[in-house]
Amino acid sequence: MVGVSTPEPPRDPFAPDLPFDPHWPRAGSWLARETDDHAADGPLDLALLGVPTWRTSLSSTGAHATPSAVREALLRFSTHGHGLDLDRLVVADLGDVDEPDGDSGEDRVVEAVAAAVGRARLVVALGGDNSCTYGVALGAFGAELGTAGLITLDAHHDLRDGVSNGSPVRRLLQAGLEGARIVQVGIADFANSRAYADRARDHGITVITRDALGRRPWEDVVGEALDIAGGAGGPVHVDLDVDVCDRSVAPGCPASLPGGIGADDLRRAAFLLAADHRVGSLDVTEVDATADAPDMRTVRLAALLVLEAAAGLASRA
Numbered sequence: 001m002v003g004v005s006t007p008e009p010p011r012d013p014f015a016p017d018l019p020f021d022p023h024w025p026r027a028g029s030w031l032a033r034e035t036d037d038h039a040a041d042g043p044l045d046l047a048l049l050g051v052p053t054w055r056t057s058l059s060s061t062g063a064h065a066t067p068s069a070v071r072e073a074l075l076r077f078s079t080h081g082h083g084l085d086l087d088r089l090v091v092a093d094l095g096d097v098d099e100p101d102g103d104s105g106e107d108r109v110v111e112a113v114a115a116a117v118g119r120a121r122l123v124v125a126l127g128g129d130n131s132c133t134y135g136v137a138l139g140a141f142g143a144e145l146g147t148a149g150l151i152t153l154d155a156h157h158d159l160r161d162g163v164s165n166g167s168p169v170r171r172l173l174q175a176g177l178e179g180a181r182i183v184q185v186g187i188a189d190f191a192n193s194r195a196y197a198d199r200a201r202d203h204g205i206t207v208i209t210r211d212a213l214g215r216r217p218w219e220d221v222v223g224e225a226l227d228i229a230g231g232a233g234g235p236v237h238v239d240l241d242v243d244v245c246d247r248s249v250a251p252g253c254p255a256s257l258p259g260g261i262g263a264d265d266l267r268r269a270a271f272l273l274a275a276d277h278r279v280g281s282l283d284v285t286e287v288d289a290t291a292d293a294p295d296m297r298t299v300r301l302a303a304l305l306v307l308e309a310a311a312g313l314a315s316r317a
Contacts, residue, residue: 012026012029012075013029014026014028014029014032014033014075015028015029015075018075024078025078025079025087026074026075026076026077026078026079027074027075027077027078027079027086027303027307028071028072028073028074028075028076028077029075030079030086030087030091031048031071031074031091031093032093034089034090034091034092035091035092035093041119042090042119043090043119043120044090044091044092044119044120044121045089045090045091045120045121045122045313045314046089046090046091046092046120046121046122046123046124046309046310046313047091047092047094047116047119047120047122047123047124048091048092048093048094048124048126048306049094049095049096049097049112049113049116049123049124049125049126050067050068050095050096050097050125050126050128051067051096051097051100051109051125051126051127051128051132051135051136051283052064052065052066052067052096052097052100052126052127052128052132053100053101053105053127053128053129053131053132053165054101054128054129055101055102056101056129056131056163056164056165057129057131057164057165057254058160058164058165058166059165059254059255060254061129061254061288061291062288062289062290062291063127063128063129063285063286063287063288063289064128065288065289065290066126066127066128066287066288066289066299066302067096067126067127067128068096068289069289069292069296069299070126070284070287070289070299070302070303070306071093073296073299073300073302073303074303074306074307076300076303077303077304077307079307081307081308081311082271082311082315084311084314084315085314086307086310086311086314088314089310089313089314091310092120094112094116097109097112100128100132100135101131105135106134106135106138109132109135109136109139110135110138110139111139112139113125113135113136113138113139113140113281114139114140114142116139117139117140117142117235117280117281121280121313122274122279122280122281122282122309122310122313123136123140123280123281123282124281124282124283124284124306124309124310125281125282125283125284126283126284126302126306127283127284127285127286127287128285129165129285129286130154130158130165130166130168130239130241130285130286131163131164131165131167131168132168132283132285133152133158133168133169133172133237133239133283133285134167134168134171134172134175136237136281136283137150137168137172137177137237137239137281138172138175140235140237140280140281141177141234141235141237144234144235145175145176145177145234146176146178146232146234147232147233147234148177148181148232148234148235148236148237149181149182149183149228149229149230149231149232149234149235149236149237149278150169150172150177150181150182150183150229150236150237150238150239151182151183151185151225151226151229151236151237151238151239151273152169152182152183152184152185152238152239152241153185153186153238153239153240153241153244153261153266153269154184154185154186154187154239154241154243154244155186155187155188155191155210155241155243155244155255155256155257155260156187156188156191156192156241156243156255157169157184157187157192157196157197157199157200157205157207158170158241159173159196159199159200160196165285165286168239169182169184169205170199173203178204178232179200179203179204179205180204180205180228180231181228181229181230181231181232181234182203182204182205182206182229183205183206183207183208183224183225183228183229184200184205184206184207184208185208185213185221185225185244185269186208186209186210186213186244186260186261187207187208187209187210188209188210188244188257188259188260189209189210189211189259190257191255191257206224206225206228208221208224208225210259210260210261213261213265218265218268218269218272219272221269222269222272222273222276225273226273226276226278226279229278230276230278235278235279235280235281236276236278236279236280237279237280237281237282237283238270238273238274238279238281238282238283239282239283239285240266240269240270240282240283240284240285240305241285241286242256242266242284242285242286242287242298242301242302242305243255243256243257243260243286244260244261244266245260245261245262245263245265245266245301246258246259246260246261246262247260249262249263249297249298249301250263250287250297250298250301251291251292251293251297251298252287252288252289252291252292252293252296252297252298252299253286253287253288253298254286254288254291255286263301263304266301266305267301267304267305267308268308270282270305270308270309270312271308271309271311271312271315272312273309273312274308274309274310274311274312274313275312275313275315275316276312276316277316282309284302284305284306287299287301287302
């Protein structure tokens, strides 16, 4: 009608390109708001830390662009899930570790994660390629490396020689992590070699293959993994390598393959693992935001994993 104007909807101050609804809090805005509001050195429930590793990747990658892309994708999600409201958690986004690749970069990662673990019940690291798992796990384990455990959800063993996104598990073994407390979930056929399968066996690593997952409920798989990784009473780190998923849901992972697990499987595992008090740190890796599908489905899955981990934490008794 002539002379009648439609008022502009209010905008979220943390996401000015999106409409604001006080009854639908955005996860990205919640995280930014909580970061602004709490004391800089106070205790936290959850700390988010970007670890944008990429320089030693075996595949061409723009994974260093992923932490910021995931933060943006969090604006597409609410803070309510599993009947829980994440708003009750004290959280902070600690920013990104500067230039985390190389020896000095890994030292910065270890230092930043150790500081975060000292403040937070759960530290969530945003990769970056899978090489970030080495520094993140070392920082999280600290002096407890001898009793620590590792759970990976990954299509690959990551036991290669050298320093790359294909070597973090071997490097952690070399640093002193006990193979008997490493569990690898989702290892895929035709994604590994006989030599690395033998290396996993020789180190006493528990391998739960992709095929085995189809015959077991996730609650049983996660329970077994936690009992093994946490068997010595030390901290457990979880590596969520998104290329464990089928390529149809993770096209932004350079090494994802057809036949991987579904997005729902991975998000369910993230919730169940983070719900356990033995898990003090978790990383989300191998997403290349610059190579994702136009709908950014891989980046959005990574953002969802952050929220599932937060919900698991919120569900702890």
